[in-house]
Amino acid sequence: VTRARVVIADDHPFLLDGLVTLLKDRFDVVATVTDGHQLLDAAARLRPDVIITDISMPGLNGLEAFARLKAAGAAAKVIVLTQFADPELAAAAMALGASGFVVKMLAANELIRAVEQVLLGLTYLSLSLRADT
Amino acid sequence: MTRSLVRPVWPAVALVLIAGLSTPPRVLAQTPARRNVLTIHAGSEFFPANPILDEAIRDVLLSVNRVPIDYYSEYLESDRSGEGESEALAEYVRRKYRDRPIDLVIAVTTESLDFVLDHRETLFPGAPVVFGGVVAPDEAAGLVRRGVAVLRVGSAYVQTLDLALRLHPSTERVFVLARSPNQQNVESARAGLQDFARRVELVFVDEETLARALAVVRAAPPRSLVLFIWHSGENEESLNPLVVARSVAAAAPVPVYGTVDLNIGSGIVGGVVRGTRESGIRLGEMAGRILEGTPAQDIPVEDAALVPTFDWRQIQRWGIDASRLPPESKILFRTPTPWELYRPYIFGAAVVVTAQLLAIAGLLVQRAKRRHAEAGVHAREATIRVSYQRIRQLAGGLINAQDVTRAGIARDLHDGVCQDLAGVAIAVGSLQRSTGLIQDAHAQQAFSRIQSEVLTMNEGIRRLSHELHPSTLRLVGLATALQAHCDEVEKRHDVPVTFRREGDVGDMHPDVAECFFRIAQESLRNALAHGRPSRLSVSLCRSGDQVELTVTDDGAGFDLEATRRTICGLGLVSIEERAYLIGADVRIASEPGKGTVVTVRGPAKGAAARPAGPVVDVL
Numbered sequence: 001v002t003r004a005r006v007v008i009a010d011d012h013p014f015l016l017d018g019l020v021t022l023l024k025d026r027f028d029v030v031a032t033v034t035d036g037h038q039l040l041d042a043a044a045r046l047r048p049d050v051i052i053t054d055i056s057m058p059g060l061n062g063l064e065a066f067a068r069l070k071a072a073g074a075a076a077k078v079i080v081l082t083q084f085a086d087p088e089l090a091a092a093a094m095a096l097g098a099s100g101f102v103v104k105m106l107a108a109n110e111l112i113r114a115v116e117q118v119l120l121g122l123t124y125l126s127l128s129l130r131a132d133t
Numbered sequence: 134m135t136r137s138l139v140r141p142v143w144p145a146v147a148l149v150l151i152a153g154l155s156t157p158p159r160v161l162a163q164t165p166a167r168r169n170v171l172t173i174h175a176g177s178e179f180f181p182a183n184p185i186l187d188e189a190i191r192d193v194l195l196s197v198n199r200v201p202i203d204y205y206s207e208y209l210e211s212d213r214s215g216e217g218e219s220e221a222l223a224e225y226v227r228r229k230y231r232d233r234p235i236d237l238v239i240a241v242t243t244e245s246l247d248f249v250l251d252h253r254e255t256l257f258p259g260a261p262v263v264f265g266g267v268v269a270p271d272e273a274a275g276l277v278r279r280g281v282a283v284l285r286v287g288s289a290y291v292q293t294l295d296l297a298l299r300l301h302p303s304t305e306r307v308f309v310l311a312r313s314p315n316q317q318n319v320e321s322a323r324a325g326l327q328d329f330a331r332r333v334e335l336v337f338v339d340e341e342t343l344a345r346a347l348a349v350v351r352a353a354p355p356r357s358l359v360l361f362i363w364h365s366g367e368n369e370e371s372l373n374p375l376v377v378a379r380s381v382a383a384a385a386p387v388p389v390y391g392t393v394d395l396n397i398g399s400g401i402v403g404g405v406v407r408g409t410r411e412s413g414i415r416l417g418e419m420a421g422r423i424l425e426g427t428p429a430q431d432i433p434v435e436d437a438a439l440v441p442t443f444d445w446r447q448i449q450r451w452g453i454d455a456s457r458l459p460p461e462s463k464i465l466f467r468t469p470t471p472w473e474l475y476r477p478y479i480f481g482a483a484v485v486v487t488a489q490l491l492a493i494a495g496l497l498v499q500r501a502k503r504r505h506a507e508a509g510v511h512a513r514e515a516t517i518r519v520s521y522q523r524i525r526q527l528a529g530g531l532i533n534a535q536d537v538t539r540a541g542i543a544r545d546l547h548d549g550v551c552q553d554l555a556g557v558a559i560a561v562g563s564l565q566r567s568t569g570l571i572q573d574a575h576a577q578q579a580f581s582r583i584q585s586e587v588l589t590m591n592e593g594i595r596r597l598s599h600e601l602h603p604s605t606l607r608l609v610g611l612a613t614a615l616q617a618h619c620d621e622v623e624k625r626h627d628v629p630v631t632f633r634r635e636g637d638v639g640d641m642h643p644d645v646a647e648c649f650f651r652i653a654q655e656s657l658r659n660a661l662a663h664g665r666p667s668r669l670s671v672s673l674c675r676s677g678d679q680v681e682l683t684v685t686d687d688g689a690g691f692d693l694e695a696t697r698r699t700i701c702g703l704g705l706v707s708i709e710e711r712a713y714l715i716g717a718d719v720r721i722a723s724e725p726g727k728g729t730v731v732t733v734r735g736p737a738k739g740a741a742a743r744p745a746g747p748v749v750d751v752l
Contacts, residue, residue: 012552012556014552014586015559017560017582018559018562019559021560056547083555104551104552104559105555105558107559107562108559108562108565108566109562
């Protein structure tokens, strides 16, 4: 069984470390990047199956990088990982073609399942968001 | 022509007078005896001077004298009567006054005097005589001895010509009209004027007729004068002197001067003359004295007064400077000036106009004052408007600053604390899922990182809280809090910040301490935000009741006034307002390129609560 290849983008190093620790047992984390431009570069070079990206990052933010990836015809599924459960932001991300939307505080519980779901072609919305809506 | 009119008068007058004689005089026993006074004139009754003389003599005798008087006049008309007719008149007088003995005779002119003296014994026996006429002084003395009181009259041609030449200094020639049947008079006139021949050319006009004399006068060249004394042509004896004077004045292209007052008005300029009426009055007075008892021999010889007299119209016509006339001059026919005519009206109008001008001036002054006051009000309104605008700007700035602060706090929370918390949550989640023992190396590493992260987080929160409010201030005091703040700023911005204290600053009112801390904080923040300083220093000094805080930087500095006008001045305003609230004074010294010094000095125990600052006041 080939493991899914994942790229993670977040400007917070401690968080990035935690995410890698969380995901490395189940998926191949092929790259971690800290801004949008690095993300575009990594996506083009490594062609990951899933991209997990924060929204607020220096340089190119997550949503902008995401829009460019889609425009470039990248096949990777995208999960938006964000600070707070904001339905508007989630709606905007999904409208752009994101497959998943996960709140950071719940990442330990939700992110693995979110990656598995999007790999199956499903969408994943954070539980807190679903409870709100 | 005059002759034909006058001739028939004589018989008529005689008839009337004779008719009057047939009535006997009414004499009342109780009243003093009436006295009869007779005046003998040489010329006719119509000779211009005669009625005036008669009237003057009669006025004096009838009004002044206590003695009742009957006054009579007779006219020799010597100019037209021959030698024989003198006898006829004498006979006429003798018969006329047969029942009215004459008590006093007044003789006017030499001809009359000759007649009176010739017939004195027969007509006026014992009657004193008063004489008015031309007579030499020695002759006059002889007359007085004969009981004749003398008033010397006659033409003052010398004085007249002298005055005329003074008024017309450029005169070169004088035409003298002095023709008379009395050759003696003519000779004496010529002799009297002879002295003037040295100054001007004298031309004696001796034409036989008036017409020819006028022709000579008419041809008078410029720079000449005419002196009209009298004129009597051949067979023209009865010419009225006034008519002659008028003709001469009309004909002459140059000024005409005369010697007879009655001629002034006929066109001549004037002359030094004896007043006809005044002479009559003097004759009357002399007669009165004699009638009251003074012997005629005791009355001194008198000269009738000479008066320079002028016709104002001629003065104007010939452009003579009136100020050069002798001061005692008598001016006739003077046209009153508009000022003389309308003085009360002009004065009244001037008063009214002045009053109106004053009223207008008053109104103008009042209006100017009002405008000035209005301008003051407008200026104050403008100032208030500007203040209001500035307050709105500041209010906007405050709101903006608040938003910025909130955004900063939100960012600190979001990017710092929350991320850290999320990291901790993920790390904890990962540990939860890990399969190994808690003592495993990787688990221990994760715990260490979590612990470190939580400590960092705590420091961030503490700093944020401190920025929001220096809670330590109340616990550790202003000096310690400032020292800590300086250290932190130095660490965070990598700029040396020195702190110095002098005196005991521990005993301060908490509000004052907070205010000083805030001002120090704000000053350091401003310096770092705008000045890029290479070093900063804060000092806190206590002397007596006063505490002084000084914050100095060596940064870019700024234009105080320009900054104050912009929204960037908010920091300055907040410093000033804070100081105002505790009764402290702020001094900010800054110039572009020379750094900034902020000094605050105020009472350590704080001032009595001040009212809200001026800004609030205006709002």
